[in-house]
Amino acid sequence: MQSFQSLKVLVVDDAPTFLFTIKSMLVKLGFLENSVQTCKSAKIALELVSNKPFDVIICDYNFGTGMNGKQLFEEFKHLNLLSDEAVFILVTGDNSAATVRPIIELKPDEYLLKPFNAVSLKERISVAIRRRQKLSGLYAAERTLDAQKGLQLCDDLAPFHPEYYFVVKRFRASFLTMLQRHEQAKQVYESTLAKKELDWAKVGLANSLANLGQTDEAEKIINQLLMSSPNDTRIRTEAAYLKLKSHDTPAAISHLEIASQLVPGNSERELIIVNLCLSVEDYQQALNRYRLYLEINKDTYRNNEFAKLTLIRVLLYACQTSPNKANLIEEAKHHFRLLMESKDASIQDEIELIKAHISLELGFFRSAINILKNLHSKECFSHFYAAYHYAWLLNAMSVENEFNQAIQWCSQTLGYEQSQIVFSSKVTMLDGLKNSNESKKSWLKEKYLTIKxxxxxxxxxxxxxxxxxxxxxxxxxxxxxxxxxxxxxxxxxxxxxxxxxxxxxxxxxxxxxxxxxxxxxxxxxxxxxxxxxxxxxxxx
Structure with a gap:
């Protein structure tokens, strides 16, 4: 029988009655009373977990205002506040699809629907703790993106833990995909499906096939899954990824927008949609989605100076086609003035880039070019979105020699992404910009021939x-x-x-x-x- 006496628990809920009830339950299950701590808000929970470790966190999904339980979990992971053996359990009194789907998409260790009894609570906590303890090395390898170590651990753990057969298989396939060993990942998914029909294995198999260039086979699998599970956002996301592999960006956007309607509030998905809208020059929709992203994240770690920089960028991109250009410029200038107060040296070159773009939109072309020349000589863009912005400006200003160099810098900033579709969305942005430039140059060549x-x-x-x-x-x-x-x-x-x-x-x-x-x-x-x-x- 599992002992809970040594474990520290944090319960987070805005309802005092629930806090009292669940604490009583936990004590009856064997947790020590002074090891069970409660709090009423996500903000307080963040402070508590920042100051001391907890083995189990039981958290409500909806607090009414501020961060919700999903966002709190993301905050914990971003700040690396949870050990690889720590268990996070979400609870909710709302069993509607609108609430349950985001919880499933988040993948907490367990989730419970209120009301629940002590037996259900004990069972879920016990299962989650045991899984975390036995497989903590795999969770650590996943968190640190150490795929080689993860594969070795899969080999070590599989013979001794047959009860986690499918969990270990899923980890193995994921680590192989990280290493771009897609043929081996495909074999893992196929052997899994030979034992049991699991949707996650079908999605993984489609992903491996697509990465091996067998896109038609992959699409057959995903289309069949969409027929049976049209509301599964994991399948929708994979469908979008396949469309990007086929260079059908509008169809990819459509799948992701459906996923966002099914499960609102997924920050990563909203950013991917922004990227893809930019790639097809749908600047107004990109701005709309980015405003939604900011609203979702107003109380989270994502509400930072980089997010403000990106808002200004998207506002300025939108000036390209908007009939409300003057209003967009004024809004961009307002946010820019606030950002100018930043003491963060790491964003100063990006601030200069914004200055160049504002100068361009206001018709101060010499100023814009001088700023861009200075930035070019420094070769200072270390991340993708800054390098892309620089290349976008050069294309807008028809500065061809420097544009080709900027495209190379963009490519160099494309490092490994844990999410394949995030990486693909950036590649699509870059391809869209290159295609726009090539199309323009080809068109100009025809016109110059006419002139001659x-x-x-x-x-x-x-x-x-x-x-x-x-x-x-x-x-x-x-x-x-x-x-x-x-x-x-x-x-x-x-x-x-x-x-x-x-x-x-x-x-x-x-x-x-x-x-x-x-x-x-x-x-x-x-x-x-x-x-x-x-x-x-x-x-x-």
Whole structure:
């Protein structure tokens, strides 16, 4: 019979009656009264666990305000506050799918539906403690991402613990996948399924097949699972991963959005959706999802300076297509002013990157380019999102040589991710940016060939320059040639107001990106004044 006398327990619930009842239960089960501690909020629980270790934590799912039990568990793991033998049990009085699904997705050691009796409590605690104690080495290897050690432990433990046969199998397959030994992982999943039909093994088999390039076979498995279990978010996530492997980003987003509707509040999933929306240039949806991510995490460790940096980035990305550009810029500037007060030296280069982007959106092109040149010389971006932002700006400004280097830096920042789909979402972002750049360059090449034709008339030449300007507004030579052309040609179907706006935009680029002496040498002011004079007398 298992003894509980040496174990320290923390019970977290906002209902005093439940705290009293469960403490009484625990004492009757053999826990020492002075070893059972209770508290009413996630915040207090975090402070307690930060100061001393607990062997068992029994936590309510919903506290009404602030962090919920799911987020508290994530906080504990992020801060490395739980030992590999510690047990975390979630309890809830709500048996609706909206509550139970997030708990299952979180994978606590156990969960209980209120009301429960002492027998159920004892059984769940005993099972969880025994599993944690026997397999603590595997949990440690998983936590530290030490796949080689994990595989060795699987070999050592399997013969002596047949009761954990399937648990050890699942660990083994996971460690093999970490090491990208997908053929061996596939064999583990197949041998598991030969003994018992388990959905997690089917999902794992599909994942291994996809990573081996057998995407059609993988999709057959996942489609069958979706038919039988359409509300399983694990299957939805794997379906999204397969769609990314097939370069079908919209379908991947759709699967993840369904998963988020089924189980709201999954921070990692929301970030993946943000990444994928950025990859297809759906900037407004990316902003909407990121605002949701921030709302979910307003009371968690994720609400940090990096999250604020990312909000500003996404706001500025959204300026690209939003009709409310001015409002977005003002919001970005507001958050930026608050971030400027940070004393964190590690984000100063990213603050400079934000400055460059704000300068670009406000039309201060010379300032933006000078900042980017300085950052380029420092080669200072050590993580993916900063390097991607830098490359995105270079693409927006048509700075091609530095863009190619920035893409290499992005690739170099793509380190190992515990979640395959997080990694894939970043790769998809990078591919989307490269494809956008290649598409733009290919299109520009066609337009330049049109310009070089011997018999092109002045009107067609101007229309071609204007089309290029629409696609790549900061190409200074194109802006210069538009001003020159407007000094003697009027664009088809354009009104005075429209032409004046074109002149203003192009003149701003020309005066900022050419040296003053260059403009003097080509008599630029004469062309500019001639273009302005063309507007006089025209019907608005």
């Amino acid at each position: 034709k011997d018999q092109i008339d002045n009107s067609t030449l101007l229309e071609t320059y204007l089309a290029i300007h629409e696609k790549a507004p900061l190409l200074k030579m194109v802006c210069l040639n538009i001003i020159k052309s407007l000094s003697y040609v009027w664009p088809q179907g354009a009104g005075v107001v429209q032409v004046k706006l074109i002149i203003s935009r192009c003149d701003n680029v020309v005066r900022q990106l050419y040296a003053e002496q260059e403009l003097v040498n080509i008599n630029y002011q004469d062309y500019y004044l001639a273009a302005i004079d063309k507007c006089k007398g025209r019907v608005k």
